[in-house]
Amino acid sequence: MEPMRRTVWGMLAALFLATAVTVTGCSVTTEDPSYIPPAPLPPLEQLEKAPLADPKNFSSGGDVLSFITADRTISCSLTSARGEHVNLPYEQNGYSDAANNKLPIVPVAHCGLVTYQPPQPGDVKDDCAGTHLGYLGGVALLAPDTARYGECRSGVTPMEAAYGPGGTKAGPLTQLTVLADGQNLERNGLRCSAYNGGVACGNVSAGVGFFISPERYELVPAPAISSASPQAEGPKTP
Template sequence: MAALLLAGCSVTVKDPGYTPPAPLPPLEQLKQAALTDAAPFAAAGDVLAFVTADRNIVCALTSARGPHLDLPYEPNNFSDPGNRKLDTVPVAHCELAVYPEPKEADITDTCSGTGLGYLGGSALLTQGKTTYGECRSGVSAMEAAYGPRGSVRGGTGSQGKGPQEPDPQGNKDIAELRVLADGVNLERNGLRCSAYEGGVACGNISGGVAFFISRDHYELVPPEGKNTVAAPSKAPKSP
């Protein structure tokens, strides 16, 4: 940028030769961004959850028992007595309201052998693995709330159903979750998430594994510097 002094006033004009720096890769963003205080993002138990400023992404730094995730914004079986014998591991999970389709190479489930129903709009990070998409019938909670036909209008609570009584387990509707500001990190049990460049990166720095998701593309960073899978989107979609 250049400043011109005219009659005691400064006028800023764009420098035609200026090229903005490229955005940081997901792992670099997670390494370099400052950590923010986790307390305001407490959702239920020791789970941390947030939404992005544009209300397109909701994420939770949480735990899993087998395939059962402890999510404050989705019904789940994490606490069922039969699942308590399973190992509890830290994970990061995100959902999108508007999202790209998964690449064929990233489809990791046959959906009970049907080969149908594997949809984009969700990402999962464990200590050593990332996935994009899942077998799902219908829409996710985030898509139901903020997708093209979503029911939330101006954050009315309980996915558009008006103010509700507090959940006894401390769970929160997506509309009640705090916004994670761009450019900062939230961390729980060695996993970090950062909102930047119109999306969210989550990763395990020590394991060298991460993902980045946004409304028009996603990127999976496998562990140990294996080939990164970057998927530009076809048209963003919401089934």
């Protein structure tokens, strides 16, 4: 009799559970082992489609938008430059020097990394005062029609100084607002988006940009402009 009683109670419990699931509309989901997530979008497509964040949350004063990624590996500013002098609120620069006031103001996006890859030989754009030494990675710069990776410098990037091994974990970089993964910022036609473990910045209308992460970087050059002129129409026969 005892085994039968346990069986009856077990059947009642199963019936109660089935009824509860039916009434509450609960469902149980399991992971599909064959599911393959879609590949990340190319940088310019990501910049075109990602939703824009409110720029007010990222204002660093002086018409500059600055952010840092959630993992604190990349910081960027959508700002301006006079020649090689970039207006960065967290780094000493000569942007406001009177001697540079005659230079045209150009919108740029500037990013720095904590850890980074060295520039490929074809991406080295400066001979560093003729020394051909000291062109290092860790910094990317976007102008309206060009993108480059690397710069001439001695020492570490500001991001390395703040968040690298033995970093201070202090200073203005640590006060930057986080740009959430998948969000976009725009200033003067240039955009930056945190995604795919890094940051993409670009001028979508010009087709130029870059993607940077601790593991890799990619430069997207502007499409080549064809110099061929339309051929003159030949003489028509009567």
